[in-house]
Amino acid sequence: MIFCAGKSESFAFASPIGIGLIESAINLTRFCLMSPPKYILFIGTAGSYGEVKIFDIVHSNSATNIENSFFTNKAYTPIDNLVSSADDVSRETIVNSSNYITTDKKLSRHYLEKGIGIENMEFYSVLKVAKEFKIPAGGVFAVTNYCDENAHSDFLNNHKEAMKILEQYMSRHAKEWFR
Numbered sequence: 547m548i549f550c551a552g553k554s555e556s557f558a559f560a561s562p563i564g565i566g567l568i569e570s571a572i573n574l575t576r577f578c579l580m581s582p583p584k585y586i587l588f589i590g591t592a593g594s595y596g597e598v599k600i601f602d603i604v605h606s607n608s609a610t611n612i613e614n615s616f617f618t619n620k621a622y623t624p625i626d627n628l629v630s631s632a633d634d635v636s637r638e639t640i641v642n643s644s645n646y647i648t649t650d651k652k653l654s655r656h657y658l659e660k661g662i663g664i665e666n667m668e669f670y671s672v673l674k675v676a677k678e679f680k681i682p683a684g685g686v687f688a689v690t691n692y693c694d695e696n697a698h699s700d701f702l703n704n705h706k707e708a709m710k711i712l713e714q715y716m717s718r719h720a721k722e723w724f725r
Contacts, residue, residue, distance in 0.1 A: 547561065547583035547584075547585065547586060547587070548560040548561070548587045548588075548589060548716075549561050549562070549563050549574065549577075549586060549587070549588050549589070549672065550562055550563070550588070550589050550590055551563065551564065551565045551570065551590050551667070551668050552564060552565065553565060554705065555590050555591060555709065557589065557712075557713060557716070559716065560589060561577065563577070563668070563672075564668075565667060565668070566645045566667050566668065567611070567643060567644070567645055567667065567668065567670065567671045568645075568671075570667075570668040570671045570672060570675075571671035571674065571675055574586075574671070574672060574675045574676075575675050575678075578675060578679045578681065582679060582681065583681060584681070584682075585681065585682050585683070585684075586672065586675075586676045586681050586682070586683040586684075587683070587684055587685070587686065588668065588669055588672045588683070588684070588685040588686075589685065589686045589687070589712060589716060590666055590668065590669075590685070590687055590688075590712075591666070591687060591688050591689070591690045591701070591705060591708050591709070591712070592604065592641065592664040592665060592666040592687040592688070592689050592690070593647060593648065593664060593665045593666075593689070593690065593691045593692065593693045593697055593701070594663065594664050594689045594691070594692050594693065595648070595654040595655075595657040595658050595662065595663060595664065595665070595692075595693050596651070596654050596655070596658060596692060596693075597658060597663055598639070598663050598664055598689050599689065600689050600690065600691065600692070600700070600704060600708075601688065601689060601704070601707065601708060601711055602688075602689045603686065603687070603688055603689075603711070603712070603715050604639050604641075604663065604664055604686070604687045604688075604689065605639070605684065605685070605686055606638055606639050606640065606641045606664075606669070606684065606685045606687070607630055607631040607632035607638060607673075607683070607684045607685070608628065608629070608630035608631075608632050608638040608639075608640045608641065608673075609628075609629055609630070609640065609641045609642065609643055609666075609669045609670040609672075609673050609685075610627050610628050610629075610640055610641070610642045610643070610660075610662055610670065611623075611625075611627045611642070611643055611644065611670040612627055612642055612644070612657070612660075612662070613644055613646070614644075614646070614648060614650070614653050617653055617656040618653075627670075628640075629670060629673040629674050629677055630673070631673060631676065631677070631682055631683050631684065639663040639664060640660075640661055640662045640663060641662070641663070641664050641665065641666050641669045641670070641685060641687070642657060642662045642664070642665045642666075642670075643665065643666060643667055643668060643669050643670030643671065644665065644667065645667060647665070647667075647693070647697055647698070647701075648665060648693035648697065649693065649694065649695055649697045649698070650693075650694070650695075651692075651693070651694040651695070653693075654692070654693045654694065657693075664687060664689060665693060666685070666687055669685050669687075672685065673685075686712070686715070686716065687712075688708040688709070688711050688712035688715070689708065690704040690705050690708045691704060
């Protein structure tokens with residue numbers, strides 16, 4: 547089954563689960579309890595930490611939940627903050643999820659050093675819920691912006707085109723995910 551965040555990231559062929567880590571976790575859990583899918587595919591937009599280009603399509607099966615304060619030694623976490631449904635994470639584009647968008651290019655470099663390529667607010671919680679229910683999962687993302695001082699304005703300027711690219715991509719490739 548295909549899921550999306552909803553609101554400005556809605557698709558006729560996808561069920562919305564909410565924006566951010568909390569809404570998406572609650573609503574996807576509710577969905578899995580009532581009608582567990584055989585496979586979860588999350589689609590949406592993402593920001594790039596610098597290596598993935600705007601309007602690129604990225605597939606992923608791995609996500610982290612790292613806050614920017616981690617890289618400035620102002621925070622730590624006792625949780626395992628990497629979740630993956632991939633057999634080999636080293637070949638993955640890892641998606642970071644946070645309820646905050648990175649706007650500091652210097653911090654973006656730290657994510658790249660950890661092998662993390664893009665950020666999307668919901669994907670970590672999607673993979674955590676999928677793992678809890680033992681449901682295979684993945685994600686497809688269209689990049690709207692770089693994670694720098696222009697992140698928000700570039701997101702707004704590029705969002706409509708990225709959504710169109712993602713919708714066209716899914717209409718051509720969705721069957722590959724559900725064989």
